[in-house]
Amino acid sequence: MTIDRRTLLFGAATLAAAGTSEGVTPDTGPAPVDSPPERVLGIGGFFFRSHDPKMLAQWYQVHLGIDPLPTNYGHSAWQQASGPTAFAPFPMTTGYFGSPQQAFMLNFRVRSLDAMVAQLQKANIDVKVDPKTYPNGRFARLHDPEDNPIELWEPAG
Secondary structure (H helix, E strand, O other): OOOOHHHHOHHHHHHHHOOOOOOOOOOOOOOOOOOOOOOOOOOOOOOOOOOOHHHHHHHHHHHHOOOOOOOOOOOOOOOOOOOOOOOOOOOOOOOOOOOOOOOOOEEEEOOOHHHHHHHHHHOOOOOEEOOOOEOOEEEEEEEOOOOOEEEEEEEOO
């Protein structure tokens, strides 16, 4: 089975189109039959190796607005906007991430793909916008300074 962004984010886009509001928690409503009684509420962190963690954290803060991990409990961590999140393991043979050596790809929801792409291009960051508009939105691709793939997603509607 080929997994593409239309398939991958179909469920997430369906939730968004159904008008999921910020005040609704993931555990409201009936859970799928094979779902455990307790469910996680969201992603609490994404941790990965880096050749230069300080530089990479600064790059994500400057160009994508992701605040670095706080150094003490008096500071708060980056806060995400409420919305759909796709969680999808891919086969080891996928070409979706680009390089076969990549074990992950970040996908960030953005309010305005055009504005984000313009901001990144102004900083001389190469961004490739997918010319197609899918039922669930628009996409663009870039890489961070350590060549980790990043996908930007502007949900439809």
